[in-house]
Amino acid sequence: MSSLVEKGKLVKGRVVLIRKRLVEALTSANDLISTGIKLIDNSVEYDITKSVSFKLISRTKSHNPKNVAGKVGKDSYLENKASVLRSLGGTEEEFDIYFEWDDNDMGIPGAFYVTNRMNDEFLLVSVTLEYPTNEHDQNNIHFVCNSWVYNHKCYKTDRIFFANIPYLPGKGTPVALQRYREEELKTLRGNGSGKLEKWDRIYEYEVYNDLGFLDSDGPQEHPVLGGHKYPYPRRTRTGGKLIRNYKNGEEYEEPAKVIYIPRDEHFSHEKAKEFLELGKKSFERVQPLLLSLYLKTTTNEFNGFEEVQRLYEGGLNLPISITGNGTPSVLQFPLPNVIQESNFAWMTxxxxxxxxxxxxxxxxxxxxxxxxxxxxxxxxxxxxxxxxxxxxxxxxxxxxxxxxxxxxxxxxxxxxxxxxxxxxxxxxxxxxxxxxxxxxxxxxxxxxxxxxxxxxxxxxxxxxxxxxxxxxxxxxxxxxxxxxxxxWQLAKAHVIVNDTNYHELVSHWLNTHAVIEPFVIATHRNLSVLHPIYKLLFPHFRDTININTLARKSLINAGGIIEETFLPGPYSMEMSSAVYKNWVFTDQALPNDLIKRGMAVKDDSAPHGLSLAIKDYPYAVDGLEIWDAIKLWVQKYVSLYYSEDDAIEQDTELQTWWKEVKEKGHPDLEAAQWPKLQTSEELVETLSTIIWIGSALHAAVNFGQYPYGGYMLNRPTQSRRWIPTRGTGEYDEMRKNPQEAFLKTITPKYQTVIDLSVLELLSTHSSDEVYLGQRDSLNWTADQNAKDLLKTFTEELKQIESEISKRNHNKELKNRTGPVKLPYTVLLPTSKPGITFRGIPNSVSI
Missing domain, CATH: 3.10.450.60 (Nuclear Transport Factor 2; Chain: A,)
Structure with missing residues (x-):
């Protein structure tokens, strides 16, 4: 083989893939409790080397002047390595492949087709061609794929993958690849109708008609979100069957056990397994408590602060067994950070x-x-x-x-x-x-x-x-x-109930999860994988569609966990819609947000060009360092591809992308609030804001949920009593037993256990998380200049991490740790797996 390769008649390649090993996707609390995790191994025997073929596509030579599409080579098949064993648990397999390819006749490869004739899908991780060139990687052409490939009969067009070389559309793209680029985007857009199958790769917009409604609803309860009356960002269309709610005349998506998500948006094998294991462990706690309440063997009120404390230290004894072996079980959660140093400092x-x-x-x-x-x-x-x-x-x-x-x-x-x-x-x-x-x-x-x-x-x-x-x-x-x-303590509790609910419904769900999803959809529909801006943004959309779909099914749906355990109940999502009316994209940039709230003023002589009203404002101080690093990285990256503002205006994919974000992704908002995206400055600010929302802003409002809210006394989700007035029985009870009065005012026992189970799940980093400044592949782009800029960005984040740690040890900065002695670490860029109260994932991924 080697002599033929050297003569340029064959091109050797390495194909990395993962064969199917199903992780049953459980998407509701009931599924997690009743079914748990089920790994189903593929029992069908097949010879993958005879069932999967690849064809190279030229980026420099076309068939003829009339058909400018790049030349397509002959089918080539995988060659198994004797040292490669069948994958277990989703591990990668590597195969050799040899393409018959004459440079003089076919030119330089720039894409390839893959055809799967097996019944089962596989994850195509990457393809690398040993192809010496004088540009980019001098020895190889890399294709970063990370996409599931189904049987070829599932697709209307052949599956195509492009080399990792970035090109602007139009004249920036090799003529031989332009048609392939346009056809792939057309496939991803779909036609806006019909049922979507699990193998589809279609990204379309839909209103929030999938949250459901209850039989007990009145005509004004649980409306469809999205439109003039109840404005809302759009979500990914799932193509489910619609049913009519005759009380309000609106159509809702019928609940389904399996919901369409574009296949490549699913969690990785590792993350799915960890998510389900933690979810199963968390929600197992709910079942026995629910049953014990049903049997009236326990009260739904905590009997003093000590009983709350036993949730974490020693556990609460339950009258039934979780395991079913007859031995009573213990209900216990991890000790939240806020009470690790003191049980009562939170009350100050x-x-x-x-x-x-x-x-x-x-x-x-x-x-x-x-x-x-x-x-x-x-x-x-x-x-x-x-x-x-x-x-x-x-x-x-x-x-x-x-x-x-x-x-x-x-x-x-x-x-x-x-x-x-x-x-x-x-x-x-x-x-x-x-x-x-x-x-x-x-x-x-x-x-x-x-x-x-x-x-x-x-x-x-x-x-x-x-x-x-x-x-x-x-x-x-x-x-x-x-x-x-x-x-006074009760008044503070009422404040925190407001704050906790606003946080979950607005600061967290609406302002990160919901608002970012339209950007994910628009990017896949309008920016080719070849586009340099796609390569910049893509890591910041990882797992967002999946986690949002799970939330709509189990957390924020009608009668779901949020409605059951949070104050506004059935009005929760409607309240977030009311707030969304005033959402402004440009205000999401951290400097603009601080200025709008009066927490900062512009000051060219101050760090980051802002003077803070509260100098020791941990979120703002750490956040501004992260913001500036993101913006500088984006600014330098954009300058690699747009030397003139005219190039931005003439970028058809970019302009279509931005138009669609505004008109289809966020169509209920005033059009005038959006930047025009005509200059480099506007593009940099826009991209920086998107990355900030998906990474640092989400991290700041998400990963402190269990560390602070895991102790329900510190962040209750419900208020059940008003402040007692003199001369009433509740006033006398409050005077005699303050703890009992406090506990009867806030979230009761059963709702607390549900909330803690959810907060534990949402505050946990997975083992395969990719953090700000990182990429999941070293070959994410062939542009070495872009790689060098990312490396500089990563080094800058390391320095910021060091500076944050120094501030946390500065005793003069009292707001960094406070009476609870909990350092502000949530904006430290990196983290280990688990509940760490630190780490900025690239995306809204949990």
């Missing part, structure tokens, strides 16, 4: 405030404005005295500083959930166990850089007889003794 005012800038949801707090001190109360009757936040109440705890002075020096801040919750409180408070307020928390920046809570305003619609008239509010001030201190 300093920690309550610190978590607003360094906790699970550090993206809402903003600078106080003068208009925030104007009372929103507008009572139309005199049966309830109006309450308002006035300067004198704030000044009680401001150590002699006056409000006007503090505002002039930007030392007053607010955590404001009045708009997000007030319009839904009437509905929420009519739910069986919900008793909620819309909260506003006022804070003062002390000389030592920490925040001090000044007052909490708790508001709700005022009910007069059978009508709701205006708003009634109470103001609670800090207290550290007596019944007033219990009321």
């Amino acid at each position: 005012d300093e920690e309550f405030a610190r978590e607003m800038i360094a906790g699970t949801n550090p993206v809402v707090i903003r600078l106080l404005k003068k208009e925030d001190l104007i009372s929103p109360c507008k009572l139309l009757c005199n049966c309830f005295p109006a309450s308002t936040i006035i300067k004198e109440k704030l000044e009680i705890n401001m150590n002699g500083v006056k409000v006007d002075e503090a505002m002039a020096y930007e030392r007053l801040f607010i955590l404001d959930y009045s708009d997000a919750f007030m319009s839904y409180l009437t509905k929420i408070n009519e739910l069986p166990s919900a008793k909620a307020y819309a909260t506003r928390t006022f804070l003062f920046l002390k000389d030592d850089g920490t925040l001090k809570p000044l007052a909490i305003e708790l508001s709700k619609p005022h009910k007069c007889g059978h009508r709701y008239l205006g708003t009634e509010s109470i103001v609670v001030l800090p207290a550290d003794r007596g019944v007033e201190s219990t009321i």
Whole structure:
């Protein structure tokens, strides 16, 4: 063989693939509990070397002037290596292959067809040709595939793969490859109709009509999200059967056990196995507790803080067996980080405030404005005295500083959930166990850089007889003794319930998972794998469609886990739709977000060009370093391919991509809010924002969920009692037993166990995670300049990681660790597998 290869008559290649080993995809909590993990080995015997063929396609020579498509070579087949054994557990196999290919006649290979004549699919990982050239890799041509290939009869067009050389469309692409490039994009777009099969590779848009509805719904409950009335980002069309809800006249996708996801969007073998194992372990805990409640062998109320603590230390004894062997089981969770040093530091005012800038949801707090001190109360009757936040109440705890002075020096801040919750409180408070307020928390920046809570305003619609008239509010001030201190702790709990729900529904789900999916769809539909911007963005979309599909089926669906355990219940997703109305893409860039919230102002002399209102704001300080590194990497990368702004405007794929993002992916928003994408500056900012959302922003609001929220007392998801008023039985109970009053106000036992099971799952890194600055293949591009830029970006992230660690050891920066002594590590770029409270995956992958 070698002599023929040397003469240029044969081209040797190496094919890496993984043969089918099914991981049964469980996509609901019930499946995880009842079925667990089932690995089904392929029992069909076949000779893969005779059943899979490859044909090279030239990028330099065409058949004739009329048919400019590159010449196609003859079929070639795999040659088995004696040293290669049948794969077990999804491991890679490598095969030799020899292509009959005359350079003089066929030119240089740039793509290939693959034909699978087996019944079962296989994962084609990569193909490498030993083909010396004077460009890129001088010894090889690389094809990074990572795609499942089904029997050829499943496809209307042959499966094609391109070499990893980036080309802009039009004149930038070799003429011989242009038609192949366009046809592949056409295949990925589909036709917008019909049933989608498991082997399809189609990316299309759809409204959120797959969350379902309940038989008990009224005509206004669980509406389809997407459209003028309930605006929402679009999701990936799954092609499921539609059924009509006659109460509201809308069509919904019928629930199905198997939901279409483009095949290459499925989790890897490793991740699927780990996800299912952890999910099975987590949700096994729910079943026995549910059964024990049904049998009335336990109460759904915690009997004091000590019983909560036993969830993590020693475990709670259950009256039945999980394993079925007759031995009573123990319900136990990992110890959350927030209580690893102290069981009660979470209760301090300093920690309550610190978590607003360094906790699970550090993206809402903003600078106080003068208009925030104007009372929103507008009572139309005199049966309830109006309450308002006035300067004198704030000044009680401001150590002699006056409000006007503090505002002039930007030392007053607010955590404001009045708009997000007030319009839904009437509905929420009519739910069986919900008793909620819309909260506003006022804070003062002390000389030592920490925040001090000044007052909490708790508001709700005022009910007069059978009508709701205006708003009634109470103001609670800090207290550290007596019944007033219990009321203050309850007020803080109500704030955190607002914050926890807003975090999960908006900061986390809406602002990362939901808004990024249309970008994933648009990229696959409009940017060829040959496009350099596709190569830049693709890693930041890994597993997003899959995890979002799982969430829509089990977490945010009608009657699902979120509705069962979070405050807004059936109005949860509708609330997120109301917030989405005001979502602006450009505001998602970290500097713009900080400026909009008054947490920073432009300052060319300051680090990152911004002066922070709170110098020790861990999320902002660490985040700005990550943001600047991302933007610099993107800026240098873009400059490799667009030397002039005209090139951006003339890039047909790029412009079609951006038009589709706006008009089909986010069509319910004002068109004027989007950048025009005509200049290099606009392109860099846009791409940086997309990468930021999918990586660092998601990491900041996701991987602290169990470390902080795993201790439900610290971040409850429900409020079940209003603040007791003097002269009532609840007030007397609160005075006699503060812990019982607190526990009866927040999330009860069964809902806590469900929430902890979910938070544990969502806070865990998989072993095959790919982090910011990394690629899952060294040959992700043939452009060595781009590889060198990525290496520089990776080194910059390592330096940032070192600087973050140094700040966490700086005792003068009190907000870095706080009373709970939990360093702010969530924006450290790398991580090991598991719950680590650190690591920035490239994408919204969990």
